[in-house]
Amino acid sequence: MIRLVVNGKQMQFDGDPDMPLLWYLREDAKLKGTKFGCGIGQCGACTVHANGAALRSCTAPMSALDGADIKTIEGLATGDKLHPVQEAWIDEDAPQCGYCQAGQIMATAELLQRIPDPSDKDIDDNISNLCRCGSYYRIRKAIHRAAKTIQGRE
């Protein structure tokens, strides 16, 4: 039996321990906001937070997650109050198709915890999620905007 916390909720899993966290979240927990993009940890569409760190959930087997505290895109806002990264994404009108954006947002939220005011170089070095629509230009603007919002609040 694997026990983990997902978005603050205690969960139990006794299925195939080889199954990646991604499929547990999407198919078992019905948290469909975390997306499947590649299955090899290359694209980042499946990014969640595990114990506060960004994790590409498509390559993380359930067997490695006993006791883990998982946060998905559905758990990023506080009730109706959006996380500043989510707000910045709306303000910059960043998404096009939107499929990769949950992963982009989760990666960014974690980056801003480590580096509250990232330079462009910090963004280049830390955000590697793929987007085929080509929304990167607005994503960069949204990251800077979210950083400013968070700094202003502190």
Added chain:
Amino acid sequence: MVKNIGRREFVKVSLIGGSLVASIPLTSCMDTDALPAATSNTAGNRNLGVFVRINPDNTTTIGAPTAEMGQGTFTSMPMIIAEELDADWARTDVALMPLSLRRVSDGDDVSDAGYEGVDYAHAYQGAGGSGSVKRNFSYLRKAGAQVRSRLVRAAANRLSVPVEELRTENSYVIHDATDQTVAYGELAEAAVALADVDSVELKHASEFRILGKYQKIKGCREIVTGAMTFGQDCELPDMLHAVLIRSPYFKGTPLSFDDVATRAVPGVLDVIRIDRQWPDDAHDGEVLLHGAVAVVAETLWAALKGRSALKVEWDRGPFADESTEMVEAECRELLDGRISSEADRRTEGDVDTALLNAERVIEADYAIKPLAHVCMEPHSAIADMRDGQRRILAAHQFPERAAHCAAKICGCDPMDVRVETARMGGGFGRKFAPDYLSEAIWLSHRLQKPVKVTWTRDDDIQQDAFNRPGMSRLRAGLDENNNVVAWDHTIAGHTTQSDNFPADVVPNFRVRYLRSNTGMWFGPWRGPGHNTIGFVIQSFIDELALATGRDPLEFRLAMLGEERALPFQGWGADVYDTGRAANVLKLAAEKGDWRGRGELPPGRGRGIASHFTFGSYCAHVVDVRVSEGELEILRVVSAIDCGQAINKLGIEAQIQGGAIDGLSAALHQAIHVRNGQVVERNFDTYRMMRIDQTPRHMETHIVDSDANPSGTGEVGLPPVIPALTNAIYAATGKRIRSLPIADQLKA
């Protein structure tokens, strides 16, 4: 006082059949009973026509008839309706509409999607060719104006005032003389009972309050909170999951398979052979099945695990030896040895004589590799083909194809198939083909259960409908004044769209197509054909300009000549306007400081290029820095003329996104074939640009225009690749003549 709101355009409108059935789903496709069987006059009905529902709280729900894939039609199409409806846009939400078909017969006006006696019932619901707005603009305006007319008449009845004394604004009907206002929400139920009028007046562009402005996308909150439903997120109760192992060889089919280990995986229910079914020159509504073996299971994970244990022997088909080297060698051989008039696709004037008499002939070869689509969302489809259900949920660009495939596989009427399109995680032309729909329909029909087929990234790349590769040999003849008098373009391989500039402006013009042999399957890829021919043509023009010592911008403007509208012979537009083409070049040059390029420091370069795609004109100025073989793309300045702008924020997104997508393709992307199989399988070998290579500065300038709107989704991509490679030449003196650029700058 009656305020004249000046509806100058008076248009006869004909909405199909006169009686409109509301079909906007009330909730997402996750809910099984999303579709109300609406009737026109039941109590509580607030659906006004096909597209609009006015809610009691005076908010508006508008249906988006075309599936969203990132191109922005989920926002732009409802904007068009809301404009003529005078709805409060800030209090308007949007729902994706299901497919709606009508029966057609000989002599009826039928769209290019009409097939097997049916066509779209109202709006054109297919998404392709950057055509959603272009095809639907006029129709959706009339639809919005019809709803407004009903609300105004309902208000006139309630207030006992003449219709002519009423005006509308932000979801209110206003009677200025008596200072009375009535919310649309209070009028909706009365308006439902009113009939449409024979004709409605439409606004003049100067009166637009919603169109032509910078509007954020609808549904963004759902996207950023993970609540938006994409195709992969859809479910039906009791559905089974299927994943397929498809022939890794082009046109192969399964010979035999060993499924002992697969069936031992808990949750696996069945293993089913699917023979290849792929008619040559198939119509777009035809059933297309890859030769495959399907693993059907209770859960997706069981199906995936079962598939990895499956062993299949393949009939490798006729292309088992194909390799990239072989195909490219054949193209070179075709260009060197077998050019003849039999290959003529288009010829004007006398190219051979003009080349003989030319002062100077310049020649160059260009080469392009196949590209994969790699939509961020791998394909999926859900079908429930049981009698009485006949339902498909899928993210697809042309929903009627699902209905046609179902009709063919089940022997039913396409009108009896309920098709709901989910939001697509990218489409780019790949979600145009019905292969993944066919798989779900075929399996559901056979198993008589709802079935969801899910593709993985490997499936997606291996079984792609690739962007067409090719080699181009170009010869241009210049006269003593360095004017281009002859243009001779021979294409070996599969590149298309050669009707573009400089067709029709060079007096002696010829294009020849020499098709090479391949088992590869090709399909539309963002800006089909344009995406690579733009690179070929606009790079070669740069070569001509520089070889004759002329400025690349001035050279292009001289080639375009005086402003005139030329009949366009290619697909997707009727007219090529040299004035509009010149204008975007000048605008991009001005905003991108083209004149200042001489002052750039060593290692820096600035390039310019333009292209005409599906009726829209786009030009980019790209700045690069190349240092010890390392390329940095610094800036992209763009100019776009897409006629009447619908959503400027969306246009900017499409032009910048298209530019980034094109740069990504140019830098790294290529599909290779070895031993009859696609080599690349995932993003580790099929490399896409990430944020670190994205230009730090981008700006988009939109030409103010009242011309009919044309598209933007594919328009930004074709000219950006040559603008980049022209900039690289300016920086380094190295002419990029084959894509991808890859390591060419390191040599």
